[in-house]
Amino acid sequence: MGRVLRWLGLGVAALVASACLVAVAARFSDGPIGPFPGGPLVAGELVRDAAPDWSFATDMGSIELEVDPESPLSRTVWLAVVGGVLYVPCGFPETKTWPHQALRDARVVLRIDGRRYERQAVRESDPARLRLLGAEVARKYGVGDEAAAVAGEDVWFFRMDPRPAA
Numbered sequence: 001m002g003r004v005l006r007w008l009g010l011g012v013a014a015l016v017a018s019a020c021l022v023a024v025a026a027r028f029s030d031g032p033i034g035p036f037p038g039g040p041l042v043a044g045e046l047v048r049d050a051a052p053d054w055s056f057a058t059d060m061g062s063i064e065l066e067v068d069p070e071s072p073l074s075r076t077v078w079l080a081v082v083g084g085v086l087y088v089p090c091g092f093p094e095t096k097t098w099p100h101q102a103l104r105d106a107r108v109v110l111r112i113d114g115r116r117y118e119r120q121a122v123r124e125s126d127p128a129r130l131r132l133l134g135a136e137v138a139r140k141y142g143v144g145d146e147a148a149a150v151a152g153e154d155v156w157f158f159r160m161d162p163r164p165a166a
Contacts, residue, residue, distance in 0.1 A: 031064050031111065032076050038064075040072035044114045050162040054086035057112055063088075066109040067101045067121075074111075080136045086110075086160040087124065089137055093156045099123075102158055110160060121158040133157045 032038035041064055057063065058081040065088060066074040075098060080087045093099040102108060102121040110117045124130060134155065137143065 031074050035076075038074045041066045041074050041109050041111045041116055044111055044116045046116045046118070049117075052117070053084040054081045054160075055084050057081055057086060060112070064111040065098070066111075067098045068105060069107045070105070072109075073098070074109075078137070078141060080133050080140065080157070082129070082132050082136055087133055087157045088121070088160065089133065090156045090158070091143075092154060099156050099158070107163060108158075108160070117160070118163050119160040120163045122161050124157040124159050130157065 030039060030043045031041055057079060060079060062076045063079050064074050065077045066072050077088050077090075080089055090096060090099045103123065106121045108119050108121045110119055124133065137155070
Protein backbone atom coordinates (compact mmCIF):
# COMPACT_ATOMS: atom_id res chain seq x y z
CA MET A 1 0.00 0.00 0.00
CA GLY A 2 2.85 2.38 0.81
CA ARG A 3 4.38 1.93 -2.64
CA VAL A 4 1.06 2.73 -4.35
CA LEU A 5 0.64 5.90 -2.29
CA ARG A 6 4.21 6.97 -3.04
CA TRP A 7 3.66 6.55 -6.79
CA LEU A 8 0.33 8.32 -6.57
CA GLY A 9 1.98 11.21 -4.71
CA LEU A 10 4.74 11.41 -7.32
CA GLY A 11 2.15 11.44 -10.10
CA VAL A 12 0.20 14.26 -8.46
CA ALA A 13 3.41 16.22 -7.86
CA ALA A 14 4.38 15.79 -11.52
CA LEU A 15 0.97 17.05 -12.67
CA VAL A 16 1.16 20.09 -10.39
CA ALA A 17 4.72 20.87 -11.55
CA SER A 18 3.67 20.55 -15.20
CA ALA A 19 0.70 22.89 -14.69
CA CYS A 20 2.96 25.44 -12.99
CA LEU A 21 5.46 25.29 -15.87
CA VAL A 22 2.71 25.80 -18.45
CA ALA A 23 1.30 28.73 -16.44
CA VAL A 24 4.71 30.42 -16.31
CA ALA A 25 5.40 29.72 -19.99
CA ALA A 26 1.99 31.15 -20.93
CA ARG A 27 2.85 34.51 -19.32
CA PHE A 28 5.72 34.88 -21.79
CA SER A 29 3.93 33.53 -24.84
CA ASP A 30 1.94 35.22 -27.58
CA GLY A 31 -1.51 34.65 -26.15
CA PRO A 32 -3.08 32.29 -23.65
CA ILE A 33 -2.34 28.58 -23.46
CA GLY A 34 -5.54 26.72 -22.66
CA PRO A 35 -6.96 28.05 -19.40
CA PHE A 36 -3.74 29.90 -18.51
CA PRO A 37 -3.49 33.66 -19.22
CA GLY A 38 -0.80 34.55 -21.73
CA GLY A 39 1.30 37.53 -22.67
CA PRO A 40 0.50 40.29 -25.14
CA LEU A 41 -1.14 39.44 -28.45
CA VAL A 42 1.55 40.30 -30.99
CA ALA A 43 1.11 37.89 -33.90
CA GLY A 44 -1.40 38.51 -36.63
CA GLU A 45 -2.44 41.31 -38.93
CA LEU A 46 -3.61 44.47 -37.14
CA VAL A 47 -6.99 45.39 -38.64
CA ARG A 48 -7.69 49.13 -38.70
CA ASP A 49 -11.42 48.95 -39.58
CA ALA A 50 -13.09 51.31 -37.10
CA ALA A 51 -16.54 49.72 -37.26
CA PRO A 52 -16.51 46.18 -38.63
CA ASP A 53 -19.66 44.10 -38.83
CA TRP A 54 -18.84 41.34 -36.34
CA SER A 55 -21.50 38.97 -37.72
CA PHE A 56 -18.72 36.74 -39.07
CA ALA A 57 -17.88 35.84 -35.45
CA THR A 58 -21.43 34.93 -34.37
CA ASP A 59 -20.85 31.17 -34.26
CA MET A 60 -17.28 31.24 -32.92
CA GLY A 61 -16.91 29.64 -29.52
CA SER A 62 -14.14 31.86 -28.19
CA ILE A 63 -11.65 34.59 -29.03
CA GLU A 64 -8.52 35.97 -27.38
CA LEU A 65 -8.68 39.17 -25.33
CA GLU A 66 -5.74 41.25 -24.07
CA VAL A 67 -6.28 43.74 -21.22
CA ASP A 68 -4.10 46.17 -19.27
CA PRO A 69 -1.85 47.79 -21.91
CA GLU A 70 0.72 48.76 -19.26
CA SER A 71 1.24 45.11 -18.27
CA PRO A 72 -0.63 43.13 -20.93
CA LEU A 73 -2.17 39.76 -20.21
CA SER A 74 -4.36 37.80 -22.58
CA ARG A 75 -6.99 35.16 -22.04
CA THR A 76 -9.52 33.12 -23.96
CA VAL A 77 -13.07 34.47 -23.63
CA TRP A 78 -16.57 33.81 -24.89
CA LEU A 79 -18.32 36.24 -27.18
CA ALA A 80 -21.79 37.31 -28.19
CA VAL A 81 -22.70 39.13 -31.38
CA VAL A 82 -26.04 40.96 -31.44
CA GLY A 83 -26.98 43.18 -34.37
CA GLY A 84 -23.44 42.98 -35.77
CA VAL A 85 -21.97 44.34 -32.51
CA LEU A 86 -19.42 42.28 -30.59
CA TYR A 87 -19.72 41.80 -26.82
CA VAL A 88 -17.51 39.88 -24.41
CA PRO A 89 -19.41 38.41 -21.45
CA CYS A 90 -17.82 37.84 -18.07
CA GLY A 91 -19.59 35.51 -15.67
CA PHE A 92 -19.02 36.03 -11.94
CA PRO A 93 -16.81 39.11 -12.46
CA GLU A 94 -16.10 39.49 -8.73
CA THR A 95 -13.89 36.39 -8.97
CA LYS A 96 -11.83 37.61 -11.96
CA THR A 97 -9.30 40.40 -12.45
CA TRP A 98 -9.69 41.14 -16.17
CA PRO A 99 -13.11 42.86 -16.06
CA HIS A 100 -11.87 45.24 -13.36
CA GLN A 101 -8.74 45.95 -15.40
CA ALA A 102 -10.98 46.72 -18.39
CA LEU A 103 -12.99 49.15 -16.27
CA ARG A 104 -9.78 50.94 -15.17
CA ASP A 105 -8.27 51.07 -18.66
CA ALA A 106 -10.70 50.22 -21.45
CA ARG A 107 -8.03 49.75 -24.14
CA VAL A 108 -8.09 46.09 -25.19
CA VAL A 109 -6.87 43.99 -28.10
CA LEU A 110 -8.89 41.15 -29.60
CA ARG A 111 -7.50 38.36 -31.75
CA ILE A 112 -9.99 36.59 -33.97
CA ASP A 113 -8.91 34.12 -36.64
CA GLY A 114 -5.32 35.40 -36.43
CA ARG A 115 -6.29 39.06 -36.90
CA ARG A 116 -5.89 41.65 -34.14
CA TYR A 117 -8.33 44.48 -33.40
CA GLU A 118 -7.60 47.37 -31.03
CA ARG A 119 -10.85 48.16 -29.25
CA GLN A 120 -12.37 50.05 -26.33
CA ALA A 121 -14.21 47.81 -23.81
CA VAL A 122 -17.39 49.55 -22.64
CA ARG A 123 -19.55 47.86 -20.01
CA GLU A 124 -23.12 47.53 -21.27
CA SER A 125 -25.79 48.85 -18.93
CA ASP A 126 -28.96 49.09 -21.06
CA PRO A 127 -31.51 46.61 -19.62
CA ALA A 128 -33.08 45.84 -23.01
CA ARG A 129 -29.68 45.13 -24.57
CA LEU A 130 -28.67 43.02 -21.55
CA ARG A 131 -31.80 40.87 -22.02
CA LEU A 132 -30.85 40.26 -25.66
CA LEU A 133 -27.28 39.44 -24.68
CA GLY A 134 -28.38 37.10 -21.92
CA ALA A 135 -30.64 35.27 -24.36
CA GLU A 136 -27.82 35.01 -26.90
CA VAL A 137 -25.37 33.56 -24.36
CA ALA A 138 -28.03 31.11 -23.14
CA ARG A 139 -28.72 30.03 -26.75
CA LYS A 140 -25.10 29.80 -27.80
CA TYR A 141 -23.49 28.23 -24.74
CA GLY A 142 -26.49 26.69 -22.98
CA VAL A 143 -25.76 28.57 -19.75
CA GLY A 144 -27.09 31.58 -17.90
CA ASP A 145 -30.35 33.31 -18.52
CA GLU A 146 -31.76 36.73 -19.22
CA ALA A 147 -32.41 37.46 -15.55
CA ALA A 148 -28.72 37.09 -14.65
CA ALA A 149 -27.71 39.44 -17.46
CA VAL A 150 -30.31 42.02 -16.52
CA ALA A 151 -29.27 41.93 -12.88
CA GLY A 152 -25.78 42.86 -14.08
CA GLU A 153 -24.15 41.26 -11.05
CA ASP A 154 -23.43 37.69 -12.13
CA VAL A 155 -22.71 38.55 -15.77
CA TRP A 156 -21.10 41.69 -17.15
CA PHE A 157 -21.04 42.40 -20.88
CA PHE A 158 -18.39 44.58 -22.51
CA ARG A 159 -19.18 46.09 -25.89
CA MET A 160 -16.12 46.22 -28.13
CA ASP A 161 -16.21 49.79 -29.48
CA PRO A 162 -13.66 51.50 -31.71
CA ARG A 163 -10.87 53.21 -29.80
CA PRO A 164 -11.08 57.00 -29.76
CA ALA A 165 -8.53 58.77 -31.93
CA ALA A 166 -5.34 59.48 -30.00
